[in-house]
Amino acid sequence: MDFFVLDLGTKTFTRVATDTWHGMGTCALAVNANNVYVTNQMTASVTVADLVSGAVAKTFPVDPGPMSISVNSATNQLLLLAEGTGTLDVVDLASYSIMTRINAGDTNRTGNFTMPLISSIVPNTAAAGSNLTITIAGRGFQGVQNIAFTFTTNGMGGMGGGMGGGMGGGMGGGGTMGQSDPNIQI
Numbered sequence: 001m002d003f004f005v006l007d008l009g010t011k012t013f014t015r016v017a018t019d020t021w022h023g024m025g026t027c028a029l030a031v032n033a034n035n036v037y038v039t040n041q042m043t044a045s046v047t048v049a050d051l052v053s054g055a056v057a058k059t060f061p062v063d064p065g066p067m068s069i070s071v072n073s074a075t076n077q078l079l080l081l082a083e084g085t086g087t088l089d090v091v092d093l094a095s096y097s098i099m100t101r102i103n104a105g106d107t108n109r110t111g112n113f114t115m116p117l118i119s120s121i122v123p124n125t126a127a128a129g130s131n132l133t134i135t136i137a138g139r140g141f142q143g144v145q146n147i148a149f150t151f152t153t154n155g156m157g158g159m160g161g162g163m164g165g166g167m168g169g170g171m172g173g174g175g176t177m178g179q180s181d182p183n184i185q186i
Contacts, residue, residue, distance in 0.1 A: 005054055032093075044061060045061050045066075046078070060097075063082035064082060069081070076094060089102075
C-alpha cells in the first residue's frame with residue numbers, strides 16, 4: 001500500500017511506494033524532525049518514512065494492534081499503545097527495538113474488570129435458523145462465565161461477555177439496548 005506526503009509550501013504530493021506497509025483503515029502517525037512514523041495494524045509494525053526524500057527508511061515490528069503513537073524527542077523514544085496486548089511499548093528510535101512494555105490494561109483497584117482480548121471469532125456470520133459452534137480465540141478469559149447476545153445502540157445485535165461489555169459481533173437485530181436477543185439461543 002502506498003501513501004502520500006503533502007508539501008504545504010508547494011502544495012504538491014509525493015507518493016511513497018512501499019510493499020512493506022500494510023495499513024488497515026485509519027492508522028496512527030507521529031512526526032519527529034524529518035521522519036513520520038505510521039502504524040500498521042495488519043502486520044504489527046511501524047513504518048518510518050523520510051519526509052524529505054519521500055522514501056521508506058525502515059519498517060520494524062511492534063506488539064499487535066498498534067493504535068496510538070507519540071514521539072518523545074528528548075529521550076529519542078516512540079511511545080506506542082498496542083491494543084492487541086494492552087501494553088504501552090517504549091521503542092528506542094536508535095535501534096528500533098522495544099525497550100520496555102508497560103501493562104496498560106491491568107489495575108489494582110477493586111471492582112474493575114479488564115475486558116478479554118479477542119483475536120478471532122469463527123464463524124463471524126451464520127444463516128438464520130442454523131445451529132453452529134462458535135470458537136472465540138484470545139486471552140484474558142478468566143472469570144468469563146457466559147456469552148450474551150444483546151442489542152446495541154444502533155439497534156443491531158452484538159455479543160457481550162458474561163461479565164459485562166461488548167465483544168464485537170453483529171448477529172441479531174432490532175430491540176432495546178442491553179436486552180437479550182430472543183432470536184439467538186445458546
